[in-house]
Amino acid sequence: MQEIFSGNEAIARGAHEAGVRVASAYPGTPSTEILENIIQYKEIDASWAPNEKVALEVGIGASFGGGRALVAMKHVGVNVAADPLFTLSYTGVNGGLLLVVADDPEMHSSQNEQDSRNYAKFAKVPMLEPADSRECKEFTRLAFELSERYDTPVMLRSTTRISHGKSIVELKEPVTGLPAPKLVRNAAKLVMLPGNAKVRHPLVEERMAKLSRDGAALPFNRLELRDTRMGVITSGVCYQYVREVLPGASTLKLGMVHPLPHDLIREFAAKVDRLYVVEELDPFIEEQIKAMGIAVTGKEILPICGELTPGRIRKAFGLPSAETSAMEKLPGRPPNMCPGCPHRGVFFALNQLKAYVTGDIGCYTLGFLPPLSAMDTCICMGASIGNATGVVKVVGEEERKKVVAVIGDSTFLHTGINGLMDMVYNNAPATVVILDNRITAMTGRQENPASGFTLMDEPAQRIDFPLLCKALGVKHIRVVNPLDLEETRRVLQEEMERPEPSVIITDKPCVLIKREGVFTKGPVYQVNAEQCTGCRACLKIGCPAIEWQPGEGKKGKAFIDPLLCTGCDVCRQLCKFDAIGRSK
Amino acid sequence: MSDQITNILLVGVGGQGILLASEILSETFMLAGFDVKKSEIHGMSQRGGSVVSHVRYGREVFSPIVPEGEGDILFGFELMETCRALPLLKKGGKVVANDLRIPPPSVLMGQETYPDGLADRIRSQFPDLLLVDGQHLAMEAGNPRVANTVLLGAVSKRIDIAETYWLSALEKLVPKKALEVNRKAFMLGRDL
Ligand SMILES: Cc1ncc(C[n+]2csc(CCOP(=O)(O)OP(=O)(O)O)c2C)c(N)n1
Numbered sequence: 001m002q003e004i005f006s007g008n009e010a011i012a013r014g015a016h017e018a019g020v021r022v023a024s025a026y027p028g029t030p031s032t033e034i035l036e037n038i039i040q041y042k043e044i045d046a047s048w049a050p051n052e053k054v055a056l057e058v059g060i061g062a063s064f065g066g067g068r069a070l071v072a073m074k075h076v077g078v079n080v081a082a083d084p085l086f087t088l089s090y091t092g093v094n095g096g097l098l099l100v101v102a103d104d105p106e107m108h109s110s111q112n113e114q115d116s117r118n119y120a121k122f123a124k125v126p127m128l129e130p131a132d133s134r135e136c137k138e139f140t141r142l143a144f145e146l147s148e149r150y151d152t153p154v155m156l157r158s159t160t161r162i163s164h165g166k167s168i169v170e171l172k173e174p175v176t177g178l179p180a181p182k183l184v185r186n187a188a189k190l191v192m193l194p195g196n197a198k199v200r201h202p203l204v205e206e207r208m209a210k211l212s213r214d215g216a217a218l219p220f221n222r223l224e225l226r227d228t229r230m231g232v233i234t235s236g237v238c239y240q241y242v243r244e245v246l247p248g249a250s251t252l253k254l255g256m257v258h259p260l261p262h263d264l265i266r267e268f269a270a271k272v273d274r275l276y277v278v279e280e281l282d283p284f285i286e287e288q289i290k291a292m293g294i295a296v297t298g299k300e301i302l303p304i305c306g307e308l309t310p311g312r313i314r315k316a317f318g319l320p321s322a323e324t325s326a327m328e329k330l331p332g333r334p335p336n337m338c339p340g341c342p343h344r345g346v347f348f349a350l351n352q353l354k355a356y357v358t359g360d361i362g363c364y365t366l367g368f369l370p371p372l373s374a375m376d377t378c379i380c381m382g383a384s385i386g387n388a389t390g391v392v393k394v395v396g397e398e399e400r401k402k403v404v405a406v407i408g409d410s411t412f413l414h415t416g417i418n419g420l421m422d423m424v425y426n427n428a429p430a431t432v433v434i435l436d437n438r439i440t441a442m443t444g445r446q447e448n449p450a451s452g453f454t455l456m457d458e459p460a461q462r463i464d465f466p467l468l469c470k471a472l473g474v475k476h477i478r479v480v481n482p483l484d485l486e487e488t489r490r491v492l493q494e495e496m497e498r499p500e501p502s503v504i505i506t507d508k509p510c511v512l513i514k515r516e517g518v519f520t521k522g523p524v525y526q527v528n529a530e531q532c533t534g535c536r537a538c539l540k541i542g543c544p545a546i547e548w549q550p551g552e553g554k555k556g557k558a559f560i561d562p563l564l565c566t567g568c569d570v571c572r573q574l575c576k577f578d579a580i581g582r583s584k
Numbered sequence: 585m586s587d588q589i590t591n592i593l594l595v596g597v598g599g600q601g602i603l604l605a606s607e608i609l610s611e612t613f614m615l616a617g618f619d620v621k622k623s624e625i626h627g628m629s630q631r632g633g634s635v636v637s638h639v640r641y642g643r644e645v646f647s648p649i650v651p652e653g654e655g656d657i658l659f660g661f662e663l664m665e666t667c668r669a670l671p672l673l674k675k676g677g678k679v680v681a682n683d684l685r686i687p688p689p690s691v692l693m694g695q696e697t698y699p700d701g702l703a704d705r706i707r708s709q710f711p712d713l714l715l716v717d718g719q720h721l722a723m724e725a726g727n728p729r730v731a732n733t734v735l736l737g738a739v740s741k742r743i744d745i746a747e748t749y750w751l752s753a754l755e756k757l758v759p760k761k762a763l764e765v766n767r768k769a770f771m772l773g774r775d776l
Contacts, residue, residue, distance in 0.1 A: 004607075004610050004611060004620060108625045132648075160625065161623055161648055164625065165621060165622065165648035165649075166610060166622040166623070167621045167622075167645075168614060237648065240646040240648065241646070241647050243647075244646040244651070309649060309652070310647050310651035311651055311652040314651075321651075322652065324652055324653035324671040325670045325671055325710075326671070328667050328670065330668055330699060331690050331691055332688065332690070333633055333634045333665070333688040333689075334633060334689065335598070336631055336632045336633075336689050338632075369689075536694065539692070542692075544632060544689070547687060548692060548693060548694030550697070
């Protein structure tokens with residue numbers, strides 16, 4: 001049977017066909033849909049972990065218990081999961097373990113474009129790189145055999161174009177006859193104290209050397225001879241671009257990008273006149289080939305920054321591109337917080353108070369954009385609180401009152417909680433705002449430990465934020481309704497003045513939550529055109545439901561789109577002329 | 585089958601239903617026996633930003649994205665986004681666009697105005713433009729929400745694939761209770 005699958009759907013299907021028992025992940029574009037699709041295969045226990053490190057640790061446990069395990073994350077998630085990964089490389093596995101990592105060249109939805117292949121080399125684990133959905137499924141399936149045969153975790157690297165691209169996939173039946181999981185003790189292999197680890201490290205080196213030697217025989221790498229004047233070594237989606245742009249060239253398509261198959265590379269290099277590497281981001285393959293003493297052209301002609309496209313490759317090889325029509329000068333269309341978003345009022349208040357906002361990652365990062373323009377830093381998930389602590393340590397007393405960390409519920413539980421522990425422990429007088437919208441919104445509304453449900457849609461224990469903060473030792477904890485501008489501003493101001501750590505928790509759900517009883521749309525609002533003076537105060541919150549209508553010769557007026565308004569009431573509070581009210 | 589690849593671009597604003605439309609296109613091409621690839625960016629773009637989806641079909645398709653300036657058909661869900669995507673289209677490419685304006689934030693806030701005369705600007709470079717009043721025709725089909733399907737019908741007329749494949753794809757991907765109104769909307773678009 002054939003289906004059109006995205007790379008992520010195909011990876012989920014591959015896990016099903018491979019007999020995976022446990023899947024754990026933390027959401028992150030472009031990897032999120034892997035777990036969202038895996039839940040259709042009921043034999044797999046799939047869950048959201050609070051962060052990537054925990055997700056990998058759950059996977060490791062499942063593997064040690066004898067079950068096959070899949071763990072998924074976006075590229076920056078591997079930074080968080082790196083600690084267990086590096087030692088897992090030493091222990092190896094019991095049931096096969098696959099770590100899927102989705103890179104984001106071009107940073108379509110990320111804060112950096114780090115190249116995960118470096119992690120495979122650094123942690124000394126094999127890495128597969130599929131070039132379309134068919135390979136996503138096949139490689140996922142094969143990865144578990146590879147993992148068990150070589151006693152190693154395996155990484156599978158995807159990129160945005162692979163994860164979110166769709167192509168045709170042939171479905172197969174799941175494997176049968178896998179051994180039943182049970183407790184097996186093997187301390188010498190699984191307890192990584194120095195004495196045991198010293199024994200394991202040489203085995204890791206042997207394993208990687210063997211994988212490199214076996215590279216020609218393994219079903220991942222493919223040598224395709226066409227015109228031998230030009231040979232291109234490539235992998236992933238770049239293989240597709242090369243076939244499109246340089247259809248006559250010979251290719252060595254690498255499906256395993258670490259370790260590299262040295263013999264196959266030598267054989268290919270000997271057969272072609274000029275050798276090129278076409279790879280996205282770092283010169284990862286290129287540098288290793290150069291270290292083998294083989295002349296090759298790569299980043300001299302191709303960019304390191306951003307993703308490759310057929311057009312960019314054409315340009316690099318000096319080939320003519322199609323003629324394109326002139327680019328029109330048009331207003332831009334950046335993303336925006338939704339109408340009724342509970343984050344909006346908080347950023348409006350922070351802007352008015354001229355706060356120095358250490359930011360974090362989530363929908364609320366859009367508070368950086370005008371007209372709210374209330375974010376001064378944003379590094380990585382969980383960074384806001386530590387950043388605020390650091391800032392207040394160095395600035396003077398008056399400036400320290402301006403410092404506010406803002407962090408979403410999911411991000412706080414991911415890695416923010418440690419920052420708060422530090423802020424309290426070391427008594428840093430900054431204010432933290434936990435934006436609790438009861439969901440991980442940015443990545444498409446995933447449940448989390450504070451949302452009350454699991455990935456499998458079962459009711460779950462909900463974290464009580466005020467109680468948690470109290471347990472961490474926070475003395476000043478306030479809960480506010482972020483749709484009440486006056487209250488939000490007043491509480492923020494009071495806590496910013498306070499020379500002690502304090503936490504403000506906002507308590508309104510994301511407007512996109514579909515589950516019954518969480519978010520309910522209120523009666524919509526309208527502008528009374530007679531009372532509207534055209535002062536534009538309501539435009540300062542940047543709500544997509546409010547439109548400025550220039551008057552023909554007269555003064556312009558605001559208009560509220562009844563189809564978009566959620567009845568949040570925030571704009572009404574801004575109108576000094578009582579021109580905004582509920583529609584009758 | 586020739587080696588010819590057909591390149592289709594779908595553009596509009598996040599939340600307009602572009603992904604479903606591009607799924608229906610891809611499914612149709614697969615059912616008709618072609619190789620198909622499709623690519624788009626989810627994520628940030630869902631929060632009201634610009635969205636571009638690429639669909640390609642032929643005997644064998646490599647790249648999932650349409651090379652710059654090689655689009656055969658531009659399927660625009662919103663006028664300004666249609667205009668923004670013109671450089672992706674080849675000379676003489678076809679455009680089917682919804683006659684709909686969605687103001688971006690700068691226009692909502694009164695800092696910029698929504699540009700005038702976009703349809704004429706498109707037509708001056710790409711004379712093969714079909715401007716569709718999707719909202720109006722959707723009402724005629726019986727539901728204001730099926731404007732995309734009307735447009736899809738209009739696009740289908742410009743692609744050489746038998747009607748039965750289109751209808752089967754609709755049947756597979758549209759929820760059962762909305763199928764009849766979508767079928768009606770599709771045929772309205774196809775008859776334009
Ligand atoms: C280490 C890491 N993992 C995952 C992501 C992807 N990501 C960005 S924001 C976000 C979640 C934000 O949720 P929350 O903090 O609740 O804020 P909301 O979007 O709901 O406002 C995730 C998972 C990331 N950027 N970094």
